[in-house]
Amino acid sequence: MADSRSLPVPDGLEGERVDAALARLLGFSRTKAAEIAEGGGVTLDGAVVGKSARVSAGQWLEVEMPGEPAPVQIVPEVVEGLRVVLDDDDVVVVDKPVGVAAHPSPGWTGPTVVGGLAGAGYRISTSGAAERQGVVHRLDVGTTGLMVVAKSERAYTSLKRQFKERTVDKVYHALVQGVMDPLRGTIDAPIDRHPQHEWRWAVVAGGKPSITHYDTLEAFRHASMLEIHLETGRTHQIRVHTSAMRHPCVGDLTYGADPVLAQRLGLTRQWLHAYRLGFEHPGTGEWVELESPYPPDLQHALDVVAAG
Numbered sequence: 001m002a003d004s005r006s007l008p009v010p011d012g013l014e015g016e017r018v019d020a021a022l023a024r025l026l027g028f029s030r031t032k033a034a035e036i037a038e039g040g041g042v043t044l045d046g047a048v049v050g051k052s053a054r055v056s057a058g059q060w061l062e063v064e065m066p067g068e069p070a071p072v073q074i075v076p077e078v079v080e081g082l083r084v085v086l087d088d089d090d091v092v093v094v095d096k097p098v099g100v101a102a103h104p105s106p107g108w109t110g111p112t113v114v115g116g117l118a119g120a121g122y123r124i125s126t127s128g129a130a131e132r133q134g135v136v137h138r139l140d141v142g143t144t145g146l147m148v149v150a151k152s153e154r155a156y157t158s159l160k161r162q163f164k165e166r167t168v169d170k171v172y173h174a175l176v177q178g179v180m181d182p183l184r185g186t187i188d189a190p191i192d193r194h195p196q197h198e199w200r201w202a203v204v205a206g207g208k209p210s211i212t213h214y215d216t217l218e219a220f221r222h223a224s225m226l227e228i229h230l231e232t233g234r235t236h237q238i239r240v241h242t243s244a245m246r247h248p249c250v251g252d253l254t255y256g257a258d259p260v261l262a263q264r265l266g267l268t269r270q271w272l273h274a275y276r277l278g279f280e281h282p283g284t285g286e287w288v289e290l291e292s293p294y295p296p297d298l299q300h301a302l303d304v305v306a307a308g
Helices: 016-027 030-038 113-119 152-165 239-242 257-262 296-306
Strands: 002-006 042-044 059-066 084-088 092-096 143-151 170-175 184-188 191-193 202-205 210-219 224-228 272-280 287-291
Touching: 016 030, 016 042, 016 059, 030 059, 059 113, 084 287, 113 143, 113 202, 143 152, 152 272, 170 239, 170 296, 184 239, 191 239, 202 239, 224 239
Parallel strands: 143 272
Antiparallel strands: 002 059, 042 059, 084 092, 092 143, 170 224, 170 272, 184 210, 191 202, 210 224, 272 287
């Protein structure tokens, strides 16, 4: 059953967008606020408004909240190419193939890491939201490489703390267009949702602090290979930061990559791979470090670029 809220716009929200105002007033995500507005569920002084309309102090705001959707379920499944590289009582580390999401979410009908682990008989931690049990970090659907999942409660608690304190060593390799200047450096630029495109992210003033360290491993004629250490873990962080530097990941058409080059290299996704993962083992306290080879599509693209 739908729920409705009715309240005046406070002075502190004068001039804010509807989606931002709703998020602050009612405590849910800006994405959900935008969905409610786009569905005609928001009125200001009796007039239906969209997500980008601006609010004024004193206006009467009415919101029709949709009923809660059915919870997303983890469906055990066989996930082709999902490789387990470490498995013990506390953690399972997988090498995630392209086209696989970390966990189920509304609107995603493809395979997931947690579904694949369940299908292969792995028991993972029940900590976290029902559809994200054991998941302490994520990789984009189009990004391959190493991902650790907690199997025990102590592992979930320990790994969440390590990611929060930024002691996990997350190393990515990215093939980007052109050559970075300088060849080695740090990109420190805040990230939030793109102001015009809800499905993209962007460097935005007032966004969440986001820090990316990079080093050029090799420069080619049309592209260069970067080794990237993430200090923070924002959605699409590497893709957004390299694009903001005018050197998007090769094949990343969402963030401005050259489609002609992508086609020539046979790429249908961004050249981005979670190459190395290091963390303190939750059970033994020892440092664990694992590496993942490039998958065939990325290796082929790299070979073509290297050949000139």
